[in-house]
Amino acid sequence: MDPAVIQKCIHCGMCLPSCPTYQETKIERNSPRGRISLMRAIAEKRMDLTASFAHELYFCLGCLACQTACPVGVDYKTLFEASRQDIEKSKILNNPLRLLARTFLIKYLFLSSWRLRTFGRLLRIYQRMGLDRFFKSLPFLPAKLKDMLGQLPSIAPHFSYEIISTREIPINTPARWKVGLLTGCVQDLVFSKINRDTADVLLYNGCEVICPPEQGCCGSLHAHNGELETAERLAKKLLAAFPIEELDAIITNSAGCGSHLKHFSDLFPPGTFWRQKAEVWDKKVYDIHEWLIKIGFSPPQAFPCTSQSHTVITYHDACHLCHGQKIKNEPRAILRSLPCIQFIELEEADHCCGSAGIYNILQPEMAHKLLNKKVEKIKKTNASVVCTANPGCLLFIEKGLKKHHLNIQTIHPISLLAQYYRMKERDGGSIEKKEANLAGLIH
């Protein structure tokens, strides 16, 4: 690890109030400056890389709220990823079960879109047949396993490539930009609708959409979990899948991915072919909200609404959008542009919901503490819709709302925008829609 990056931390403590784990435990090692002090101790050979240190780094959510709070500009993300890589290399946490789970998930399943989709198809059949309900009703299954089964998200009826063509052009307006669309991994399996919505919103705003059918995972999951070499392989795949030179922008609608996608060049040594390619790529990657604001998106046309029909909505900042990419105002500007909506700010909107990639599976206790806090704050807004721009947050918050028996919907801001565009189209418009009916989402 680069000692210069570690030494930037002056342990002033400004990060402490932003750190979800420190706020829960009030123990210094569970704070950013505490973790950095341990990294420093290891780098200066005052301490070995121990299992206890490894557990600490996996207790960190990687939400990067500390990076926003840090006046010095310490690059916590790099320290965190490099430390997890050192931990994995040291094999100090290895046990058969962990090894099996990691090998299956990180090194097998998420490595190719074919495997992921096959897995998705099997899961879809299993869910359609009602087997999940059957298993959950078995009295002899341990509660923990049932809870895990309950956490499996519903697989969407179609994958992205089945509802988005490789190339789509706007019909009503001339194409002013040519953009690539990233479909992601979890997003592709569970939220292909959001991908379709993103394509529609782009088309509506004059963007020609290029969407290669074989994309796969971007590797953010791997980089986050100490598998930087695998992340590099996946990055190469994506770099090869898109005609980067031809594109004005490459669009992602998933916060966690975006935060990683914008830094592909960090994965390759300077001067190499892939590094050069990645540098061009990095400059072209935009989060969808960021892109829409940049090009001056068309707000949906106002239509008459009585005061009763105002839907109260609120917005949760996905960590890797607000802390990872510093995108806070753009999604809000889009949501505020929607007619017949009352936008209420969520208290502590930029505090992690606990989802944090696979953290909610690995550290369920802390994750649920944070989730409960989040649900309480959502309840306080009296909103009937919560928007957030990351698949992990969408799933986890939905789970939390259900657990508390709250009738509050979760939706990606772009899906809501797409819904509005389509509402207008119902009165005689003609934009291309392959999956038009998201009906009933907001009314």
Add this chain to the structure above:
Amino acid sequence: MIDHFPESSLLISKEDLIPYSFDATATFYHAPLAVLFPSSIEDILWVLKWAKSNHACILPRGSGTSLSGAAVPQKNSIVLSMTKWNKILETDPDNLTLLVEPGITTQVVQEEAAKYSLFYPPDPGSYKISTIGGNVGHNSGGIRGLKYGVTRNYVLGMEVVLPNGQVVWLGNKCVKDSAGYSLKDLFIGSEGTLGIVTKVLLRLIPKPQERQVILASFPTLEAASEATSAIIKAALIPSALEFLDQKTIECIEAYSPAGFPKESQAVLLIESDGHPQAVRDEITRINQVLKQYGPLEIKIAEDPKQQEQLWSARKVAFSALARKAPTVLLEDVTVPRSSLVQMIRKIQQISKTYAVEIAVYAHMGDGNLHPVFLGDESNKDLMEKVFRAMKEIFLYAIKLGGTITGEHGVGLAKKEFLAYQYKSEEFQLLKSIKKILDPENLLNPGKIFD
């Protein structure tokens, strides 16, 4: 001791102790023997006894944001972490008081006061995380010292565990109290060397109705300093009168752009608060004074949001300056306000003489300067020069009738210079108080003086 406390309240592993081996001061590191989160007064009494019979000592600690090394453990220190004692025990709007546990953060106290349209003025830069216990221990100030004073002016009483195991309550809710020596005042600013504060009774005041913020930029540091002295001389007491030099502005703007003019050599950030008419009047008169010292620009913040933005940015000044150098050392010499220009000139001159980069920001209205030395721990030569430059600044401040520390305390960082400030009989008096209260040197030894 391991048998006496549950695993969750006593930390003893290396991974747990290293993160307690520092505060926010550069260059001081020492891991404690253990970290205890006491759950009751009995726990504190127990550990006091244990420390006494095992030649250990006790360091009461809040969030560890102190800037003088006061919260850095010494040999055989047991850190007594008060961060979980963070409850509000009683809000008494009838008497305008607030009774809190020491681990509560300054921000939560401010917010609680605001709920009743009341105001808790002390406002250190680390207010979001600093604890009231820590504020009491250091007699913390912040940006509003000029008009509203410092922590000492808002402490009415406290519960303290003495090193001999007695638990005493000092002070009360009365506005006036002449019953003997003001014992509570001994513990304010004592840096945890005299007792362990377990409850604090705070005084609140009515919330000012209106506030206005002026941002004035100047072509030289001297002009800004002269303007400050002139404002004080005109008997104008705004609620805050802050100074930032160009280096500081540059770093703050790099962290979070707040609209400070990057090209000017120095800016003054001035806040007036109170009755709307009084605020208008004060702002006009301050403007008149400022104009006599050749400002480049005078702006008034447009709305509360912009005011907040400027103050938030100002509060991160120290940490933001760490962008400039690997090791930053922050000092807080304070001088009579008529001597501000002399002090600022001297700092510039010392910076040149020793070839050490020094940024300056200041609670100018208080005469409280924060010269920030940009050093590098790995460069011994440079650090040597930094310490020589620092010493010269301390000595000059004392010569001007000032003090080596306005609000950070002495801790480890400044104890060498304390003897320069006091005559030997004064210094002995200071030490004799420690001896009376803590003859066995159980509490935070080696801080303030040896």
